[in-house]
Amino acid sequence: MKEWKKISLFVCVFAFVREFRPIEPFYAAYLTSPAINITLIEVSRDVYSVGAYSCFVLIIIVFLITDYLRYKPVLIVDGLCGMITYFNIIGSPGILRMQIGQVFYGFFFSSEVAYFGYLYAMTEDKRYYQRITGQARAACLSGKFISSLLAQSLSLINGSVPFVELVYMSAFGMFFSTIWAFIMPSVKHSIYFHAADIESTTQTSSAIVYSPKGIESETVKAIKSAYQEKKEAVKQCDIKKGNFRKALARLWNDFKNSYSDPYVVKLCFWWALAYGAYVQVYTYINVLYTYTLDLNNDSEFTLYNGAAESLNTLIGAISAYLIGKLELNWFRVGDAFFAVGSMLAGLVLFGCYCTRTLWFIYAFYIIYGCLYQTMLTIAESEVAKRLGKDSYGLVFGFNSFIALFLHTLMTYGIVQGHVISVTTAQQFTIYAGYYTFLGLLFCGFVVKKHLTAKEKLLVCKL
Known part of the structure; x- marks a missing residue:
């Protein structure tokens, strides 16, 4: 087996197992169940908020130390933090113990950039960067799909959600990813700090x-x-x-060169803002499911959160794969594509607020996932085409930093109510407005490009 294929296989297995967390679609339902018995408000404002702040702080640390430590130690700690996160919600934990678990989850969530950096550092032939990136992302989405599908299947077979069993399975997934990280080959030289x-x-x-x-x-x-x-x-x-x-000089030069292209800046702007909102939607959609059931006083409805998450992932992956095969001039039509896609995303998120039928909320969330993954695929591929190959991890990390900064601001201002106090359902009107704003902004780019083209045409005629 060729070396790059071997490294890709190692990373794909790690990415797949890392996403094997069956409790995730039912996390909010578990915390509000008799097993834990805390309120939805406590879940949103006291538990999830700690995770948001932790992600923002720790992504800075992870971003700075990952390359210096040559990736592998960060991957090992990533798995250990995942284990601690789930062990902290086993039994009858108090709020403080769950908050400590969310601190470790912050490191776990932030260190996703590490295995992509490991992938690039271990692959010497840069011609394979795009291929191995696609394989790693496919493995990540596959792990989420299998995990959510298994959780839903066990819930249907059992007649109710087996919360505790799903938590143990999630912890086992983190344990396996830790062991796998130990046997992965070590990085002899990193992209920046140990190259010489x-x-x-x-x-x-x-x-x-x-x-x-x-x-x-x-x-x-x-x-x-x-x-x-x-x-x-x-x-x-x-x-x-x-x-x-x-x-440090090389890192700074790569940063300046990467963001000197206006087209890259524009796409990264969409990428960072859309990703920040996506983290909010992904985090609080499970809270919305439970909130809607409580609002309807429906204690007999069977939760299909796992099915919704698995379909969201599967359809998103298929749409991302299909759009990736389209050979279009995205420099010309990209602004219109992001404008329409963002406004449609805003529309379906607004639908989550308007309806009180859980089936419709599931459907809207799946459509949103499809739209987001499709647009993200184009944004990533277009940015990658214009970057130096060593800059992929740098740009990914910086965009993630901006996204988590926005996620933290929204958590502080909206979820915890320090700026505006809203219900869980009303949060989704804000996310809808957020994407609508992005859509209108890109509509402005379309109009500007059209007017600029007309001016150039008039000048040529004169």
């Missing part, structure tokens, strides 16, 4: 001590050996300091 280590080591080890007569006393040899070791230690220290400065 091998070269400097090779140069140092090639030095030969020359003695004219070839005969020296043991004392002289010992003195020379100690002196040489001290000299090499100082030299290596200087090399590492120089490498660190060079790495």
Whole structure:
């Protein structure tokens, strides 16, 4: 097997198992069930909010240390944090224990960038970057699909949601991902910080001590050996300091070059803002399901959260795959595509607020997932076409940072009610307005491009 295929296989297995968390579609239902017995308001404002703040703070740390630590240690800690997250909701935990679990979940959620960075650092032939990225994303979506489908199947077979069993299965998935991370090959050199280590080591080890007569006393040899070791230690220290400065300079140059293209900036703007709203929708859609049941006083309805999540993932993956095969001039039609797609996303999210029928909310969420994954695929592929190959992880990490910053602001201002106090259903009108704003903004880009083209045409005629 070729080396790049071997690395891709390792990462795909890790990504698949990492997303094997069957409790996720029923997380809010579990916390409000008799097993835990906290209110929906406590789930939203006291538990989930800690996870949002933790994600935002920790993604900065993860972003800075991942490349320096050469990825693998971060992948191992990622799995351990996932295990701690789920072990903290087993039994009869109090609010504080669940909040501690959410702190660890923040690291787990933030370190997704690590296995993509590992993928790029371990693949020397940059021609395969696009292919292995697609494979890793497919593995991630497949893990979510299988996980949600299994959770729903067990719920139907059992007659009710087996919450505790799903929590243990999720913890086992995290345990397996930790073990798998241990056996993954280590990164010998990273993209930025350790790129020159091998070269400097090779140069140092090639030095030969020359003695004219070839005969020296043991004392002289010992003195020379100690002196040489001290000299090499100082030299290596200087090399590492120089490498660190060079790495920071290279990182800054890659950052400036990546965001110097207006087309990339525009797509990254949509990507970061849409992703921030997606995290909010993904987090609070389960709260909306339980909120709607409570509003309808319906205690007999069978929850199909797992089925909705699995269909959301599957249809989103299929639509992303199909749109990826379309050969269109996205530079020309992309603005219109994002304008229409964003406004449709806003429309279906508004539908989540308007209806009190859970089946319709499931359907709207699936449609939203399809629209989001389709648009994200185009945004990612178009940005990747214009980036230096070493900059994929950098841009992904920075966009994630902006997205989680927005997610944190919305959590503080909307969910916790520090800016505006709304119900769970009313939150979705804000998300709808958010996507509608993005759609209108890209409509403006369409109009501007059209007017600019007309002006150029008039100038040419004159």
